[in-house]
Amino acid sequence: MLRIEGLNQYYGGSHTLRNVSFEAPMGAVTTVLGRNGMGKTTLLKCLMGLLPVESGRIEFEGRDITHLKPHQRARMGIALVPQGREIFARLSVDDNLRIAMAATGQTDRSVLESSYETFPILKQFARRRGGDLSGGQQQQLAIARALVTKPRLLILDEPTEGIQPNIIQYIEAVIAKLAADRTMAILLVEQYYDFARTLADRYVVLQRGEVLRTGEGQHMDQDGVRGLLSV
Ligand SMILES: Nc1ncnc2c1ncn2[C@@H]1O[C@H](COP(=O)(O)OP(=O)(O)O)[C@@H](O)[C@H]1O
Ligand SMILES: [Mg+2]
CATH class of the missing domain: 3.40.50.300 (P-loop containing nucleotide triphosphate hydrolases)
Structure with missing residues (x-):
C-alpha cells in the first residue's frame, strides 16, 4: 500500500x-x-x-x-488529518466537508451522510462555524473531512x-x-x-x-x- x-x-x-x-x-x-x-x-x-x-x-x-x-x-x-486540525474556522461544518469533497472530485454524496453517521455531533452542528466547535469536535471534523474523500x-x-x-x-x-x-x-x-x-x-x-x-x-x-x- x-x-x-x-x-x-x-x-x-x-x-x-x-x-x-x-x-x-x-x-x-x-x-x-x-x-x-x-x-x-x-x-x-x-x-x-x-x-x-x-x-x-x-x-x-x-x-x-x-x-x-x-x-x-x-x-x-491519500488523506491527512493534520496536527492542530487546521479546519476552516469561518466556514460551517458542512462547508468544511463539502470543500474537501469538491477538492478531491468526490461526487458520491453518500460519503457525507456516512461521515455524519460516524460523528453525529457534526450533523447536529452542521451549520455551526468550525471555529465555534470545541477542540474535540474540531478533531472529529478533521477526521470526517478526511473520510469524505474516501x-x-x-x-x-x-x-x-x-x-x-x-x-x-x-x-x-x-x-x-x-x-x-x-x-x-x-x-x-x-x-x-x-x-x-x-x-x-x-x-x-x-x-x-x-x-x-x-x-x-x-x-x-x-x-x-x-x-x-x-x-
Ligand atoms: N518549518 C521548519 N523549519 C525548520 N525546522 C523545523 C520546521 N518544522 C520542524 N522543524 C524541526 O524539525 C524537527 C522535527 O520536527 P517535527 O517533524 O515537527 O517533529 P514531531 O512532529 O516529531 O514533534 C524539530 O527539531 C523541529 O524543531
Ligand atoms: Mg508533530
Missing part, C-alpha cells in the same frame, strides 16, 4: 529525516511513535507532498508518488492531542472500526502510548529522524516501546 524507502529531508542545514524506510499495509494500523521534535510531522508532510524530500522514494499502491503535488496525492486517495490511506497526526478522554475513546472506536473494515491503510502518529498500542498492528519508533525500532503492535509492551517515549 504505502512504501517508504530511504527518505531524507533537510530544513536548511538540519538533517531532519534520516534514511527513513517502512511500509504501511492495507487493512492495518501502522503507528509512528516518537517524542516531540523527532520528525513525525515532517515525515507526514513529506508523505502528503507538503514538503520536498532530498532523496528517497515514496510508493503508493505501486506508483512512485515522491514528486507529486499534494492535490494529486489527495485525488489518488481515502485508501488515512494519515492522522496526533489525533488525541489536547482532547478530553471521552472523545479520545470515541475517536479510538472510530479508528478501530475503520481498520476492521479493511478498506484502507491507516498511518497513525502518536505520543499517547496506550491509544497507539490499542490500535496498532505494526509500530515504528522515530528518534531524531531515524527509525529506531519497528515491530508488531502486540509486542509493543515487551519491546519496551513505552520507555522510548518517556522523556
